[in-house]
Amino acid sequence: HIVSLFSPQQPSEKCGVLNVTKITEHGKKVRKNWTSSWTVLQGSSLLFAKGQGGGTGWFGGNQSKPEFTVDLRGATVEWASKDKSSKKHVIELKTRQGTELLIQQESDNVISDWYKALTEASESDEAI
Ligand code: I3S
Numbered sequence: 001h002i003v004s005l006f007s008p009q010q011p012s013e014k015c016g017v018l019n020v021t022k023i024t025e026h027g028k029k030v031r032k033n034w035t036s037s038w039t040v041l042q043g044s045s046l047l048f049a050k051g052q053g054g055g056t057g058w059f060g061g062n063q064s065k066p067e068f069t070v071d072l073r074g075a076t077v078e079w080a081s082k083d084k085s086s087k088k089h090v091i092e093l094k095t096r097q098g099t100e101l102l103i104q105q106e107s108d109n110v111i112s113d114w115y116k117a118l119t120e121a122s123e124s125d126e127a128i
Contacts, residue, residue: 014041014117016110020048023084024100034104037067041114044121046070046093070095072121079115091115 021034037048047066070093080092080102089111091103103118105111 013043014114015039016105016114018114019087019104021102022099023102024094024098027098032102039103040066041072041117041121044072044124046072046118046121070099070101071097072118073124075118075122077115077118077122091118093118 016039017036018039019034020037020039021032022030023032024030035050037050040047040049046069048068048070050067072093072095074096076092076094078092080090084090084092085102085104087104089105089108091111091114093101093103095101103111103114105114
């Protein structure tokens with residue numbers, strides 16, 4: 001049953017601090033605003049909480065609600081082209097709802113793991 005731990009039926013869970021900005025909302029371009037955000041991947045939902053993540057407070061304390069939630073089902077996940085951002089290691093995420101986000105992290109290991117996890121979540125049809 002070790003295998004079942006890694007089966008696609010298991011909701012994926014992952015969290016960490018990422019730099020995030022919206023670039024499009026409901027199909028309309030919006031101004032970039034990079035913020036460091038505590039980010040949680042839970043099944044096919046990606047949740048962002050503002051602030052200096054990693055500490056206490058998320059879903060507890062004073063920060064009881066996620067700032068922003070994205071439905072990953074049917075989203076596209078790709079490495080952003082150079083013209084999208086001058087930063088390194090940028091993932092471009094486009095949701096079916098017409099929201100586009102850039103997600104960035106200095107560490108290439110960290111961002112590669114997120115890339116994989118987001119891609120898997122976008123391909124899953126589990127609802128959370
Ligand atoms: O795509 P842009 O417009 O070059 O993005 C940069 C700007 O959003 C800039 O903010 P202001 O133009 O509002 O001052 C940000 O500070 C930069 O980080 C943005 O570019 P990068 O390449 O870092 O995504």
